Amino acid sequence: xxxxxxxxxxxxxxxxxxxxxxxxxxxxxxxxxxxxxxxxxxxxxxxxxxxxxxxxxxxxxxxxxxxxxxxxxxxxxxxxxxxxxxxxxxxxxxxxxxxxxxxxxxxxxxxxxxxxxxxxxxxxxxxxxxxxxxxxxxxxxxxxxxxxxxxxxxxxxxxxxxxxxxxxxxxxxxxxxxxxxxxxxxxxxxxxxxxxxxxxxxxxxxxxxxxxxxxxxxxxxxxxxxxxxxxxxxxxxxxxxxxxxxxxxxxxxxxxxxxxxxxxxxxxxxxxxxxxxxxxxxxxxxxxxxxxxxxxxxxxxxxxxxxxxxxxxxxxxxxxxxxxxxxxxxxxxxxxxxxxxxxxxxxxxxxxxxxxxxxxxxxxxxxxxxxxxxxxxxxxxxxxxxxxxxxxxxxxxxxxxxxxxxxxxxxxxxxxxxxxxxxxxxxxxxxxxxxxxxxxxxxxxxxxxxxxxxxxxxxxxxxxxxxxxxxxxxxxxxxxxxxxxxxxxxxxxxxxxxxxxxxxxxxxxxxxxxxxxxxxxxxxxxxxxxxxxxxxxxxxxxxxxxxxxxxxxxxxxxxxxxxxxxxxxxxxxxxxxxxxxxxxxxxxxxxxxxxxxxxxxxxxxxxxxxxxxxxxxxxxxxxxxxxxxxxxxxxxxxxxxxxxxxxxxxxxxxxxxxxxxxxxxxxxxxxxxxxxxxxxxxxxxxxxxxxxxxxxxxxxxxxxxxxxxxxxxxxxxxxxxxxxxxxxxxxxxxxxxxxxxxxxxxxxxxxxxxxxxxxxxxxxxxxxxxxxxxxxxxxxxxxxxxxxxxxxxxxxxx
Numbered sequence: 001x002x003x004x005x006x007x008x009x010x011x012x013x014x015x016x017x018x019x020x021x022x023x024x025x026x027x028x029x030x031x032x033x034x035x036x037x038x039x040x041x042x043x044x045x046x047x048x049x050x051x052x053x054x055x056x057x058x059x060x061x062x063x064x065x066x067x068x069x070x071x072x073x074x075x076x077x078x079x080x081x082x083x084x085x086x087x088x089x090x091x092x093x094x095x096x097x098x099x100x101x102x103x104x105x106x107x108x109x110x111x112x113x114x115x116x117x118x119x120x121x122x123x124x125x126x127x128x129x130x131x132x133x134x135x136x137x138x139x140x141x142x143x144x145x146x147x148x149x150x151x152x153x154x155x156x157x158x159x160x161x162x163x164x165x166x167x168x169x170x171x172x173x174x175x176x177x178x179x180x181x182x183x184x185x186x187x188x189x190x191x192x193x194x195x196x197x198x199x200x201x202x203x204x205x206x207x208x209x210x211x212x213x214x215x216x217x218x219x220x221x222x223x224x225x226x227x228x229x230x231x232x233x234x235x236x237x238x239x240x241x242x243x244x245x246x247x248x249x250x251x252x253x254x255x256x257x258x259x260x261x262x263x264x265x266x267x268x269x270x271x272x273x274x275x276x277x278x279x280x281x282x283x284x285x286x287x288x289x290x291x292x293x294x295x296x297x298x299x300x301x302x303x304x305x306x307x308x309x310x311x312x313x314x315x316x317x318x319x320x321x322x323x324x325x326x327x328x329x330x331x332x333x334x335x336x337x338x339x340x341x342x343x344x345x346x347x348x349x350x351x352x353x354x355x356x357x358x359x360x361x362x363x364x365x366x367x368x369x370x371x372x373x374x375x376x377x378x379x380x381x382x383x384x385x386x387x388x389x390x391x392x393x394x395x396x397x398x399x400x401x402x403x404x405x406x407x408x409x410x411x412x413x414x415x416x417x418x419x420x421x422x423x424x425x426x427x428x429x430x431x432x433x434x435x436x437x438x439x440x441x442x443x444x445x446x447x448x449x450x451x452x453x454x455x456x457x458x459x460x461x462x463x464x465x466x467x468x469x470x471x472x473x474x475x476x477x478x479x480x481x482x483x484x485x486x487x488x489x490x491x492x493x494x495x496x497x498x499x500x501x502x503x504x505x506x507x508x509x510x511x512x513x514x515x516x517x518x519x520x521x522x523x524x525x526x527x528x529x530x531x532x533x534x535x536x537x538x539x540x541x542x543x544x545x546x547x548x549x550x551x552x553x554x555x556x557x558x559x560x561x562x563x564x565x566x567x568x569x570x571x572x573x574x575x576x577x578x579x580x581x582x583x584x585x586x587x588x589x590x591x592x593x594x595x596x597x598x599x600x601x602x603x604x605x606x607x608x609x610x611x612x613x614x615x616x617x618x619x620x621x622x623x624x625x626x627x628x629x630x631x632x633x634x635x636x637x638x639x640x641x642x643x644x645x646x647x648x649x650x651x652x653x654x655x656x657x658x659x660x661x662x663x664x665x666x667x668x669x670x671x672x673x674x675x676x677x678x679x680x681x682x683x684x685x686x687x688x689x690x691x692x693x694x695x696x697x698x699x700x701x702x703x704x705x706x707x708x709x710x711x712x713x714x715x716x717x718x719x720x721x722x723x724x725x726x727x728x729x730x731x732x733x734x735x736x737x738x739x740x741x742x743x744x745x746x747x748x749x750x751x752x753x754x755x756x757x758x759x760x761x762x763x764x765x766x767x768x769x770x771x772x773x774x775x776x777x778x779x780x781x782x783x784x785x786x787x788x789x790x791x792x793x794x795x796x797x798x
Contacts, residue, residue: 009224009225009226010222010223010224010225010238010242010390011222011223011225012201012220012221012222012223013203013221013222013223013389013391014203014221015199015200015201015202015203015221016199016203017072017073017089017203017204017205017206017335017338018070018071018072018073018203018204018205018206019070019071019072019073019074019205019206019207019208020068020069020070020205020206020207020208020209021068021069021207021208021209022062022066022067022068022069022208022209023066023067023068023069024066024067025065025066025067026064026065026066027065027066035794035795036065036795037061037062037064037065037066038791038792038795039792039795039796040061040064040065041058041061041062042058042788042791042792042795043061043792044057044058044060044061045057045058045061050449051449052232052449068209073204073206073331075327075328075331076323076324076327076328077324078321078324078325078328079321083328087332087335088136088137088140088141088198088335088339089198089335091133091136091137092133092134092137092194092198094133095130095131095133095134095137096191096195098126098129098130098133099127099130099183099187099191102123102126102127102130102179103180103183103187105123105176106123106176106177106179106180106183107176107180109176115175115176120173120174120175123173123176123179124170124171124173127165127170127173127179127182128166128170131162131165131166131170132166134158134162134190134194135159135162137194137198138155138158138159138162138194138197140339141155141197141339141342141343142343143336143339144339144340144343146258146340146344146347147340147343147344147346147347150343150346150347152197152343152346154193154194154196154197155197157189157193158190158193158194158197161186161187161189161190161193162190164186165182165186165187165190169182169185169186170182197342200338200339200341200342201220201341201342201345202218202219202220202337202338202341202342202394203217203218203219203220203221203338204216204217204218204331204334204335204338205217205218205219206327206331211401212400212401212404212405212406213398213399213400213401213404213406214327214398214399214401215396215397215398215399216327216330216331216334216396216397216398216399217334217393217394217395217396217397218334218337218338218341218394218395219391219392219393219394220242220246220391220392220394221389221390221391222238222239222242222389222390222391222392223388223389223390224238224388224389224390230388231388234388235388235389235390236390238390239390239391239392239393240302242356242390242391242392243302243303243391243392243393244301244302245355245356245392246355246356246392246394247259247301247302247303247392247394248301248302249351249355249356250355251348251351251354251355252348252351252352252355254344254348254351255344255394256300258340258341258344259304259394259395260422260424262304262333262337262395263284263304263306263424264422264423264424265333266282266306266330266333266397267282267423267424267425268423269329269333270282270308270326270329273325273326273329277415278311279310279311279314279322280308280309280310280311280322280326281308281309281410281411281414281415281418281425282306282307282308282309282425283306283307283414283418283424283425283426283427284304284305284306284424284425284426285305285306285307285426285427285431286303286304286305287300287301287302288300288301288302288304288305289305289421289426289427290432290460290463290464292421292422292424292426293419293421293426293427293428293429293432293464293467294463294464294467295467297421302393303393303394303395303396304394304395304396305396305398306395306396306397306398307397307398307399307400307410307414308326308330308397308398308399309399309400309407309410309411309414309415310322310323310326310399310402310407311411312400312402312403312404312407312408312411312772313411314402316402319402320402323399323402326399330397334395334397337394337395341394349361403765403768404768405768405771405772405784405787406772407772408768408769408771408772408773409771409772409773409775412772412773413430413431413434413773413775414427414431417429417430417431417475419471428471428475429464429465429467429469429471429472429475430475430509432460432461432464433461433464433465433506433509434513434775436457436458436460436461436464437461437510437513437576437777438777439453439454439457440454440457440458440461440573440576441576441579441580441583441777441778442777443457443548443550443551444548444551444576444577444580445580445781446548446550447781448550451548451550451551451554452550452551452553452554452557453554454550454551454554454555455551455554455555455557455558455563455564455569456554456558458564458569458572458573458576459563459564459569461506461572462502462568462569462572465501465502465505465506465509465572466501466502466568472505475509476504476505476508476509479508479509479511479512480494480508480512482512482515482521483508483511483512483515486515486520486521486527486531487511487515487520487527487530487531487534488531489531489532489534489535490507490511490531490534490535491511492535493507493534493535493538494507494508494511500568500571502568502571502572503571503572503575506572506575507575510575510576510579511534513775513776514530514579514582514583514776515527516774516775516776517774517775517776517778517779517780518530518586518668518776518779519668519669519735519738521712521713522712522714522716522718522735522738523669523734523735525720525724525732525733525734525735526732526734526735528732529730529732530582530586533582533585534582537578537581537582538578541578541581542574542575542578543574545574545577545578545581547573547577555573580778583776583777583778583779584778587666587778587779587782588728589727589728589729589730590666590668591666592727592728592729593666593668593727593728593734594644594648594666594667594668595609596609596612596725596727596728597609597612597613597616597667597736598610598611598612598613598614598616599613599644599645599648599666599667601648601661601662601663601664601666602662615705616670616736616737617753617755619698619704619705619707619719619737620641620670620672620737620755621754621755622694622698622704623639623672623691623694623695623698623739624639624755624756626693626694626697626698636676636677636678636746637674637675637676637677637686637690638674638675638746638747638749638756639672639673639674639675639756640672640673640675640747640749640756640757640758641670641671641672641673641755641756641757641758642671642672642673642757642758642762642763642766643665643667643670643671643766643770644664644665644666644667644668644671644786645667645670645671646671646757646758646763647664647665647763647767647786647789647790648661648664648667649752649753649755649757650750650752650757650760650763650790650793651664651793652752652753653752653753654793654796656789656793660789660792663785663786663789664785664786664789665767665782665783665785665786666782668735669734669735669736669737669738670736670737670738671737671738671740672737672738672739672740673739673740673741673742673758674686674687674690674691674739674740674741674742675742675745675746675747676741676742676743676744676745677744677745677746678743678744679743679744681743683715683741683742683743684715684741686741687715687717687739687741691717691739691741692717695709695717695719695739705722706722707719707720707721707722707736708720708721708722708733712738714740715740715741716738716739716740717737717738717739718735718737718738718739719735719736719737719738719739720733720734720735720736721733721734721735721736747759747762748761748762760790760793760794761794763790764787764790764791764794767783767786767787767790768787770783771783771784771787
């Protein structure tokens, strides 16, 4: 394939390893309050019309404060001492520097009187040491057992040149001029050939420039060349084709076999670092892992996408020490895999040429330029044209950052359900269920960059929920345990006669998503309302909800092609549309509920609404002052408002812009938190000793509103409004407060309108955790949107 279908030339790109990130220029890392860059970048991104434009706008804004830079990948410090890099790459660079220094010295020798036999012997020793080190680099290419006996022309030439130098050339040099001749005749060629081998046919790329995760890659770099110009779409399409050719070609099965063994090697190495997987987990994901989950491994295609997740609950200093250790392990492995790939391409050079270029090698493998010919199959130096980088991907390793929603989500949801397929960890069914449901609902909401792919993702969702699997059955059974007695009408739909298993499984898992997102176990009135509404919509709306336009266009195309089955895929689509309708309905209801209690976001409260809020605020003040905590009596306990109410109070106090305030998470109920510094406290004892008596006294006082109080299943005090109220379109007794006790937590507080409130910093952390623990797409999007607004507020120091 010297050209692609659009007659654009494709050539091999630079294989020099690279690390890419942002370097400080305007702002120093120690300027803790200089957060203007974050605010400017977020503001630039907020104005962009689509994800691609947002990425470019944020990149341009960041370039005003930082330098986008690339450098040679380096080991990170794992402790106070600088790490010693003993990799073949580092050894080659060190030996090359020694030889360059030696070349400079013999090219400009000292005065003849100083060129003594001892001086010449020191030159010989330095040259021997460098040559022996280069020989170790050469030998490192043969460490992989599968290619130990492969004849590599470049390495054979290197071996010959090293031997020639050591077996006569070095000893024969008795003057600086002899060393100069040795460099010209042998050492220069030796360095050039070994440089080609070290550069290899792949590239290690360490990306630190993404704000929510790190990305480390092994890829084969290419360039697209055309006089017609090279667009982003051209690069994406050619990258996809090249990745497919490399990974899925009929004569390229050795690539998958080798990469599978590398997955095992990564998994084993990371587990050796953390045998109990208390702090680090690793898994293969994407289409490859799903093919193994569904027990159809032959359908796995393209690159090998993986994740490493470091426990986000670790203290920051320990998290980053763990990250540095993981980083150094991954860098070492990717460098090793790059060498192995070079050797494997040599061993399978003819198959590679046929798969990637459509023609066999013109020269036999013992010809010195055979590998260069493979590299040049994609090159046409006569027509440089315009260039754009593209790639054939081999391995991607993503690591979510410590303060990201993804770290919380993957550690708590994906990690516990990992399965093993032939010694490689893969996500369980729930991971793929949540992922495909989120992608489809994103398309429903008009937020997907590729809504036409909703049909494909529905088909993949069907493949997951229709599999005959005891693992899947166990996941569904666990989900249903908490729903029995909570949503009886909804479960009657699940249990209808002749209900297909893929539908009943989908319903149970979706109902659990909503129950957790809406705290239905703590809010029985809301639970009954949701249950009734679900059953009503099932009877009156199911099968009648129109498809969103962009999704409909993709569906029509797939239906015509026979790829979309209206009886199976179509059923799942209708159920997801019904749940999307419910999500929109209840998110609107939560805004009505917040306004009823005086926490409206769209307009000032009415007198009645403001009165209800005053009642709740007086109740909170009574609880806070009733503890009797004084400076003379330090119990190492703090009392604070968290959650949506804390976000609303910060917004109200700071005069947040109306558009931002309207976008905040509605105050469904007030979250009161008792934070205990120590880890050895008993939350139930703290609750009963500090909260219980004050709560009972307040409720028993006839002068106060008759709030109803109960102890929740999780040990929290749950407080309900005294009467059934009309909250928008619905009437029920709503939950208004939850009081919890947390150990090993000592947040900073702000006092707003006389109320103790979590600081913005701690509130941001709380929303990161809440969003990461929420799988229902609509609720999670609300939480992430609030998180984005709070983070922006946190940058307003000056």
